[in-house]
Amino acid sequence: MDTLKKDEDSEEVEIDLEDSSDPEESEDGEEPQTLWRAQPSLDEEENIHTSTLVEISDTKPLITSRDARGVNNCLKVGFEDVIAEPPSVRSGDRVWIWSNALFEVSRVWIYRIVTALLALPMSAISGLLFGLLSCFHIWMIRPCIHCVLIGNRWIQGFWDIMLQVVVVPFLTSAGKCCGSLGIHLAKE
Structure with a gap:
């Protein structure tokens, strides 16, 4: 006779497959031998937001969180x-x-x-596209940007000097001149 035991301390489910006429008695007063042990089933539908009328999947999902970052x-x-x-x-009610x-x-x-129909082709196309973009960015675009920045350090320095010598004093004096102006609106 099959018996099902669940220990309060353990989270495992033990099933004794011993063939015995009386489940209370065992040979030599020992515990029955456990031949099969299984983990308890987890509540798989905790994170699935669907109606109870439709069961989404009849198999255990391979990946527990398919949208971990909440993209969709x-x-x-x-x-x-x-x-x-x-x-x-x-x-x-029946119509509803x-x-x-x-x-x-x-x-x-x-x-x-x-x-x-579309998952595998789109996955392959997306993988190819992102692989090419990553390769171009890592091996072509980023080195070119660094070369331009290294070669144009003198332009950056010249532009910084022009801003500090010409533009900043002009805008500071224009701000001081216009800061003393006041506008008063009066209704006639």
Whole structure:
């Protein structure tokens, strides 16, 4: 007979597969031998924001957080976000329940179908694009910018001197001249 035991101290689930007619008695008064031990199942749907009418996945996800940085927070859309009936007009309860179920099922399955068709090609194209951009930036653009900055240190120095000698005194004196002006508005 199969028996299920759960220790209060441990978070493991023990299943004894020993064949015994009386689960209370065991040979020599010993604990029954544990042949199989499994971890308790974690509540997988804690972080999934969907309706209870539709089960998103029947397999354990490989990656627990697929949007860890919250890039697609704007896409957390439920049935109540799209279709909402005010209290003054209401459809029948069955219509509301079935339309909710149809919305959730069609949303999930259309996403799965389109993802199955486009995910791999778009991943390959995105990987190629970001790889090329990274390579060009690291090996071509950044060294060119550094070469230009190193070669043009004299232009930076000259520009800094021109600003300090000509522009700053001119703007300072213009500010002092215009600072003493006052405007008084009077209604006639």
